[in-house]
Amino acid sequence: MTxxxxxxxxxxxxxxxxxxxxRVAAIAPSSDSLARLMTQDIDALHGPVIELGPGTGVFTRxxxxxxxxxxxxxxxxxxxxxxxxxxxxxxxxxxxxxxAAHLVQAELFADREVGAVVSGLPLLSMSPRKVAGIxxxxxxxxxxxxxxxxxxxxxRCPVPRPILDRLGLKAVHVGGTVRNLxxxxxxxxxxxxxxxxxxxxxxxxxxxxxxxVSALAGDRGG
Ligand SMILES: C[S@@+](CC[C@H](N)C(=O)[O-])C[C@H]1O[C@@H](n2cnc3c(N)ncnc32)[C@H](O)[C@@H]1O
Numbered sequence: 001m002t003x004x005x006x007x008x009x010x011x012x013x014x015x016x017x018x019x020x021x022x023r024v025a026a027i028a029p030s031s032d033s034l035a036r037l038m039t040q041d042i043d044a045l046h047g048p049v050i051e052l053g054p055g056t057g058v059f060t061r062x063x064x065x066x067x068x069x070x071x072x073x074x075x076x077x078x079x080x081x082x083x084x085x086x087x088x089x090x091x092x093x094x095x096x097x098x099x100a101a102h103l104v105q106a107e108l109f110a111d112r113e114v115g116a117v118v119s120g121l122p123l124l125s126m127s128p129r130k131v132a133g134i135x136x137x138x139x140x141x142x143x144x145x146x147x148x149x150x151x152x153x154x155x156r157c158p159v160p161r162p163i164l165d166r167l168g169l170k171a172v173h174v175g176g177t178v179r180n181l182x183x184x185x186x187x188x189x190x191x192x193x194x195x196x197x198x199x200x201x202x203x204x205x206x207x208x209x210x211x212x213v214s215a216l217a218g219d220r221g222g
Contacts, residue, residue, distance in 0.1 A: 075093055
């Protein structure tokens with residue numbers, strides 16, 4: 001990444017924020033420091049990987065640096081202003097222009113095979129119903145042991161506790177960085193292990209309750 005690319009990314013990002021402040025929700029792309037924190041647990045063995053809201057591709061580059069193959073990346077971006085640049089920058093990645101709230105309907109993968117989801121989505125600007133739809137959709141693709149990585153500028157995990165509980169998920173604070181504008185924290189969200197009674201023995205297994213997202217309707221504001 002050259003200095004002039006980085007400068008043009010900033011300009012493009014800032015313009016997008018001016019036009020769509022709620023969707024872009026940041027005045028500048030994330031820093032390399034935040035990108036490293038978001039991707040530090042991910043490597044080639046996690047492929048395929050889904051990235052939600054890649055913007056100009058800061059986390060995408062970090063995933064490639066971690067050894068994830070470009071052809072193992074599915075980039076889900078709503079903003080048409082970012083989609084074209086992503087397609088030319090990452091030609092062998094799959095770039096899907098869509099609202100991440102419709103992940104299930106998109107049938108991106110036939111089965112639970114995804115090792116990690118990396119999200120740059122502005123969850124704090126979204127309604128609980130939308131956040132629940134995104135989380136529920138992502139976990140239909142994540143294999144057992146797979147995790148969803150999310151950053152936030154806020155003081156706690158941006159996925160509200162009732163949504164985590166209803167989906168059988170837990171959030172762990174991975175770390176934070178002040179080398180970002182503004183400073184940010186990263187959470188790793190994964191399935192809780194549930195005790196399940198089977199006919200012959202007691203065993204732990206991953207479960208994912210079905211969630212009625214309509215029960216979570218209502219806006220939280222930004
Ligand atoms: C805060 S920016 C993060 C961009 C990039 N990941 C970064 O960290 O620099 C949010 C990104 O999510 C995208 N986005 C917002 N809502 C979305 C949605 N519902 N579905 C897909 N992408 C969305 C925006 O267009 C933007 O690219």
